[in-house]
Amino acid sequence: MTIRKIIVAIDGHSSCGKSTIAKAVAARFGYAFIDSGAMYRAVTLYALRHDLVADGQVKKDELIQALPQIKIEFRHNSSLQKSDTYLNGENVEEEIRQLPVSQNVSPVATIAEVRAAMVRLQKEMSKNKAIVMDGRDIGTVVFPEAELKLFVTATAEIRAKRRFDELTAKGETVSYDEILQNVQERDHIDSTREASPLRKADDALVLDNSAMTREEQLEWVIEKVKERLNF
Numbered sequence: 001m002t003i004r005k006i007i008v009a010i011d012g013h014s015s016c017g018k019s020t021i022a023k024a025v026a027a028r029f030g031y032a033f034i035d036s037g038a039m040y041r042a043v044t045l046y047a048l049r050h051d052l053v054a055d056g057q058v059k060k061d062e063l064i065q066a067l068p069q070i071k072i073e074f075r076h077n078s079s080l081q082k083s084d085t086y087l088n089g090e091n092v093e094e095e096i097r098q099l100p101v102s103q104n105v106s107p108v109a110t111i112a113e114v115r116a117a118m119v120r121l122q123k124e125m126s127k128n129k130a131i132v133m134d135g136r137d138i139g140t141v142v143f144p145e146a147e148l149k150l151f152v153t154a155t156a157e158i159r160a161k162r163r164f165d166e167l168t169a170k171g172e173t174v175s176y177d178e179i180l181q182n183v184q185e186r187d188h189i190d191s192t193r194e195a196s197p198l199r200k201a202d203d204a205l206v207l208d209n210s211a212m213t214r215e216e217q218l219e220w221v222i223e224k225v226k227e228r229l230n231f
């Protein structure tokens, strides 16, 4: 008997814990996890380094021209049992999570040509199904046929607090207010852009995790995956 393989699409607002859920679900079912946000972040890092974006202003035409020079991959980090993001052969996993990238990524992600290039790569990486992918447009644009779609959210204040705790735990000095402002700004840009705006797919299940622990939400999601797999 062949075991059914499905695609799990997890979309939602900034810093709502999508990646945490996606990683845990992938580990539980032996699926691959793909962090589509890391890809937009890597493009943004390239743009920052080449002066193609600053203070949220993107040199759109030049960035579009540079797209063929931007190679993004995920490589397994065996010592930490996770996957790291590589930009043109360099491990940029840490740098893409820092505030300068967060502050410029949403404007970069509004560009339709950037999105088309990332979506192509996301589809290529997912040929064999058995994947969990998180992002903003996974259930609506990248995999409208996904067997399970989740739309995750929580209040902006709770999300900012979680991101603040995460960065502080890594030893970074960050301001809560600055993070809250970034979360709200990204929500606004992501939801109002013309190309593939963040929205709940009609058939997505909503998961508001404002008052849930990680364990509770994971249990909830695992049940939904099992239902789709007919366990």
Ligand code: CDP
Residues within 6 Å of the ligand: 013, 014, 015, 016, 019, 036, 037, 038, 040, 041, 105, 106, 107, 109, 134, 135, 136, 137, 138, 186, 190
């Ligand atoms: O983890 P966090 O919520 O901070 O965001 P992310 O998933 O790393 O995504 C960073 C940014 O990339 C988002 O704010 C979006 O602007 C963009 N993005 C997107 O447009 N489409 C996706 N599928 C994933 C991310």
